[in-house]
Amino acid sequence: MIRVSDLTVTLDRRPVLHDVTFEAVTGGWLSLIGPNGTGKSTALRAIAGLLRYTGTVFLDQTDVRSLRGRARARAIAYVPQEPVLPPDMAVGDYVMLGRTPHLGYLGMPGGRDCLAADDAMRQLDVTRFTERRLGHLSGGERQRVVLARALATQPSVLLLDEPTSMLDIGHQQHVLELVDGLRRSAGLTVVSTLHDLTVAGQYADTLVLLSDGRVAAAGQASAVLTEDLIGRVYGADVQVATGPDGRPVVSPVRKGVAGL
């Protein structure tokens, strides 16, 4: 469980987040949505301990700020929007980096670390790429390898910043289904940002809509993804219908050309 209270972040003297409060339950998937530059990624980075912030972030009963770097990194895995993939590094070595928080200062990966890395690679079906170099992977394979690194850490919380931004619709679905399966089977708490509102509504069980660094709405998809809220926060004209799964489907509408 991740509980964020009154999270306030200032970057370069510019306030980015104001008093943001939300809670992601254990095994749940919370997605941050909102217009570009509204602080979604900043919120994830703050939770990951990469930024100074005021307010508190609690992991279960522990204040994340009280955790030392490695202890925090063992519990919370962070996947940035554009992970750095050294082109010549082998996939197996890259996934093993996920074990870094478990190793002491001069420690070397041992049997348990290899097991965890193998396990993560198997779950994401990248075992056959072990020897391949990162620079030789396709977009979908890269995303799976990055997720495998995050899972190799065996975290209780997974922070995903736009996990599907580089993927086509098929790979997008595949990756999101994988994450959904993982959080259900392993009890992983997922906090993500997703820019596609329909997709966010389909996968996350809680949506937090940010607007100018503040929470504009939070709750289930049907409560957050309304024509009125999206119109106000995004300045967009949309129509919200109900999809076959009962979740909202957000479609953009061109004003003045209706009926064409």
Place this chain on the structure above:
Amino acid sequence: MRKAIALGAAAVFLIVAALISALVGAADLNPVNVAAALAGQVPFVHVSSGLNQIDRAVLFQIRLPRIVAGALVGGLLAVTGAGYQGVFRNPLVDSGTLGASAGAGLGATIAIVYLGGLGPDVVPIAAFAGSLAGVGVASLAGVIGSARGISNGPATLLLAGIAVGLFLTAAQTLVLQQSTQVIQQVYQWLLGSLAGASWQQVTEILPYSAVSATVIMLHARYLDVLAVGDEEARALGIRPGLVRATVIAACALAAASAVAISGLIGFVGIIVPHVARRVAGPSYRIVLPLSMLGGAGFLVLADTLARTVVAPSELPIGVVTALIGSPAFIWVLRGTRAAGT
């Protein structure tokens, strides 16, 4: 498996280079006798070498210390280059291109010219301080260059480092002009030569070399983590700043140790790690030890060339490494991705 083979091959390369170097030279030593004499040094092995008194002296007091010094310097320069490359995530930097060697040279010169009365320990300390200062200024200049948008890639740091190196070398010339009686001594040393190598020199730098090389090697895994960038490294629970500072300090100490014996020798720190990466992949856990062995063998061979091609006179070893290294550097440049790090 491939890594073990590469390490073994590098070790064999070093041994072969050392044997060739022991046999080749002005005094013609018989290979069998040399092998016997070397075997005789192993405890509990008694073989008669057939070498006379003079030959023994040539082997044990001239050639062997020179080979050991060459191997030590080459290993240090290569492992330092690899360390800097990991710290800065830039395949084009080493002690030479970062101003670390020039800084060590300036530090040592200042110590020789102004602080000569303070005893022999001052020179290595001054070289170490100068080396650190060189890297510090170069990386600062590189950061400023990148931030101001001149260019944000491997080239910025490289240009900054070369500029700092030139400045430090100019400052050194300035210092030297103040004290003409040591010019000869300092210049000979600056061009780089192992001609004066002695067991005493080797034992003097051995502790610094051992400490610095060990510290760099122990951080291999952290250098691999740094490859994914500072932010992700921090998300993985490590402190990139601390790792950088530690490795840079160790590299500066290693560079100062190498400079203390041989003066400025270029390119070894760029070429050798590059070959190591080509052979065994980019993980520093293999690149560092492989560079150490490969650099040692490479410099022993280069030194053998330096003292034989224009015999009876000698080429400065820096000239040999530059003749081999410059074309090889272009090759490294070609393989460097334009997008940079």
